[in-house]
Amino acid sequence: MTRSARPLAGFHDGELAVQxxxxxxxxxxxxxxxLAPAQLRGxxxxxLSARTFAALTARDQAGRLWISxxxxxxxxxxxTSVTALSVRTAPAPGDPLHALPAGQPVGLLVVEFATRRRFRLNGNLTAADQGTLQIDVEQAYGNCPQYIQHRHLAPTPALTPGPEPVRHGSTLTPDDVELIRQSDTFLIGTTHPTRGSDASHRGGPPGFVRVEDNRLWWPDYWGNNMFNTLGNLDVDPTAALLFCDFATGHTLHLSGRAALEWTRPGIPGDDDRTGRRVHxxxxxxTAGRLLPLQADAVTAAPDNPSLTDRTPAH
Incomplete structure (x- = not known):
């Protein structure tokens, strides 16, 4: 698996179009x-050294995009250097990115929910062996704290003997739908043919992600105006989502296709009045208990918009 040449600065065609x-x-x-070249300093x-949670966007051995x-x-x-990061872990057995191949672009999002801070790191996975990932980082920049729910993650208490089964499929079950509808947070992975992969965060009140007929949609919120995620989708609809039940450690990984829809601002379901939603x-x-962290309490982000309607209107 190889990667294309990647410009190190400036917005790409999709980002510019959405902007x-x-x-x-x-x-x-x-x-x-x-978006200038990364400098992992100070x-x-x-x-990064103090964090305990991150999300990785990459492709599995079959070339399918996931975020884990x-x-x-x-x-x-x-x-390990101003442009290199060593990740002393790897996706767990059962995770769709377990045993992922090196030599591919990856996106890493590092989040500290307790302080509502996050950093994106995009680059190339140069090695993936013996439970360690090596990433040559080309871009590293922070994002604002908007829509990050405040929670303290701690290691999950020891499980009962024997791992819980992991389910693979293509159709959402009622339990999957319930997890999505109760979620106040999800992670999204996208990709671009020359800029590589990206990992990003989305948050809102429980119910901000709607589920209808095995499809999902959510309103876009006001943000930093860079449109890294939506810009990628403007060029390549490939996308991956990760939902986590932070009370139990259960996770739901989804891989599929996404599209940006422009609507009239303020229609029902346009909770932040941007006139944008993603389908x-x-x-x-893949569904299982693959998050070995949990939080007993959550405080909603103060900037979460209120839900306006759960039925899409055009």
């Missing part, structure tokens, strides 16, 4: 410097 349609080209241009290196949790004690994310069709799924 222009949204009327935020000038505002986004002021942030283009964030505060960023210290932030990566967890470990503080220090499992180890900066997602799952093609493959």
């Amino acid at each position: 222009q349609r949204a009327g935020v080209t000038a505002a986004a241009a002021r942030l283009s410097g964030m 505060g960023l290196a210290r932030f 949790p990566l967890t470990g004690p503080a220090g499992f994310l180890n900066v 997602f069709i799952p093609q493959k799924l």
